[in-house]
Amino acid sequence: AQKVTQAQTEISVVEKEDVTLDCVYETRDTTYYLFWYKQPPSGELVFLIRRNSFDEQNEISGRYSWNFQKSTSSFNFTITASQVVDSAVYFCALSEAGGQNFVFGPGTRLSVLP
């Protein structure tokens, strides 16, 4: 069965620090997709990124970057030069292509202090 672990329940950093949110997944499928979502204090869930299991290239989008490593079953998310507006709960998720199976991790609450 698939599983997503986000071991960091809460993280606090000071503005301008870099921070990495960890995501470790388990799956038996060879084809799968990984996602990150952001839930700011306002409550809505916002899609950030989707990666498929065949594309291990790191992704960078502005201050956000994602590191996908199949060897360690990890899909970590780094925010560079964090800002107060980055304060949110971040969810990692996994979807298997072999069946209609998908799962969200428990989330990591990030607090960026001014």
Added chain:
Amino acid sequence: DAGVIQSPRHEVTEMGQEVTLRCKPISGHDYLFWYRQTMMRGLELLIYFNNNVPIDDSGMPEDRFSAKMPNASFSTLKIQPSEPRDSAVYFCASSLETVYEQYFGPGTRLTVT
């Protein structure tokens, strides 16, 4: 597109009353999901539909909960009778397929007193 639309945004009701939450998915999305979020249990998948057909309802807590999708543009989640422990934020989401990203509605904050 307007995105996923949910109504009402807030609902306060008394224990024992029937509650109906509504969702309009993004046009063209074949999958619709209902989630519940609480501090204690996090984000829980309740049920999801594919082309209006329920695929997995194993997350529905008990018989008091029911969900329907009479057409591609409308779904309801009903709780009857409601209990205080049902207080939560209920999200609806839609996607093209399960391997694609889900787009979430703004949620309905339900309070049962």
